[in-house]
Amino acid sequence: KFEQSDQLLPQCWLVVRVDGRGFHKFSERHEFAKPNEPRCIRLMTLAARRVLMEHRSILLAYGQSDEYSFVLHKDTNAFNRRASKLASLIGSLFTSAFVFNWSICFPDRRLLYPPAFDARAVAYPSVRTLRDYLSWRQADCHINNLYNTAFWSLVLRGGLSANQAQERLKGTLAADKNELLFSQFGINYNNEPEVYRKGSLLVRASLLDSQVDAVAEEASVGDNVPDVGEASVEEVSEIAAKVAKAEAESASTLLHIDIIKDKFWTENPRILPLDSQ
Numbered sequence: 001k002f003e004q005s006d007q008l009l010p011q012c013w014l015v016v017r018v019d020g021r022g023f024h025k026f027s028e029r030h031e032f033a034k035p036n037e038p039r040c041i042r043l044m045t046l047a048a049r050r051v052l053m054e055h056r057s058i059l060l061a062y063g064q065s066d067e068y069s070f071v072l073h074k075d076t077n078a079f080n081r082r083a084s085k086l087a088s089l090i091g092s093l094f095t096s097a098f099v100f101n102w103s104i105c106f107p108d109r110r111l112l113y114p115p116a117f118d119a120r121a122v123a124y125p126s127v128r129t130l131r132d133y134l135s136w137r138q139a140d141c142h143i144n145n146l147y148n149t150a151f152w153s154l155v156l157r158g159g160l161s162a163n164q165a166q167e168r169l170k171g172t173l174a175a176d177k178n179e180l181l182f183s184q185f186g187i188n189y190n191n192e193p194e195v196y197r198k199g200s201l202l203v204r205a206s207l208l209d210s211q212v213d214a215v216a217e218e219a220s221v222g223d224n225v226p227d228v229g230e231a232s233v234e235e236v237s238e239i240a241a242k243v244a245k246a247e248a249e250s251a252s253t254l255l256h257i258d259i260i261k262d263k264f265w266t267e268n269p270r271i272l273p274l275d276s277q
């Protein structure tokens with residue numbers, strides 16, 4: 001037997017992270033806005049929603065830049081917890097949904113070549129280590145977005161070359177970049193859109209307790225739209241009922257909030273129960 005077992009440890013929270021391959025080039029070729037392309041963020045979130053719809057053991061997903069992390073319940077037995085199955089299925093569904101929905105988000109821009117996303121599965125032994133992981137991804141979002149906002153302000157508005165902007169920012173702390181943005185460009189970084197500063201969190205709506213300001217989005221092509229063909233009236237209403245049930249069960253809420261601090265997690269204790277490991 002040559003096939004190796006790659007079952008992830010039991011009773012650990014599982015995370016599958018997908019990350020765009022060579023998105024530096026992909027964003028250039030597709031003329032993404034700098035530093036943030038809202039249409040790509042929308043597309044990434046549509047693709048992530050599709051993954052949540054398909055894989056019910058996912059509790060939440062967190063996305064920023066060209067990546068999305070999917071968190072599966074520690075008790076899940078999906079695909080026998082095999083790392084390769086989980087990563088390849090989620091990675092390929094995410095990729096195909098990204099391509100499938102491209103024209104919704106970029107109606108006037110052709111997809112120039114097929115994008116790819118790598119995917120890996122990791123097990124976290126406790127809520128604490130899982131929260132540390134999510135905090136790390138949101139901190140990464142913050143650090144990169146502050147840097148990119150300052151960098152592109154210097155280049156696009158300050159007239160600096162890329163090298164000059166890089167030199168100008170070398171060794172600066174967060175406070176220095178905030179100050180530079182404010183004094184030179186009148187930008188209060190804290191007023192920048194939350195979607196850029198905090199990234200995107202998709203949570204199973206059924207697990208939320210606090211009143212949250214969900215972000216409205218358009219639907220994705222093919223989402224729960226059954227091909228009813230020549231079906232009778234009864235058959236159609238039966239299909240519609242099934243679709244409504246599937247939609248309710250799979251509903252996820254989009255948020256752009258702080259997930260590093262305790263507030264969100266203590267207000268919504270059913271997502272990652274504090275008493276569980």
Ligand code: GTP
Nearest residue numbers: 020021022023024027032033034035036037065066
């Ligand atoms: P690999 O993941 O190692 O294959 O390389 P990568 O080129 O994808 O780099 P990485 O994943 O580290 O970073 C993502 C890159 O995507 C960023 O460095 C940006 O160049 C680009 N990117 C992501 N989101 C946006 C966006 O909204 N606008 C623009 N202009 N670029 C973006």
Ligand code: MG
Nearest residue numbers: 019020021023
């Ligand atoms: Mg990448």
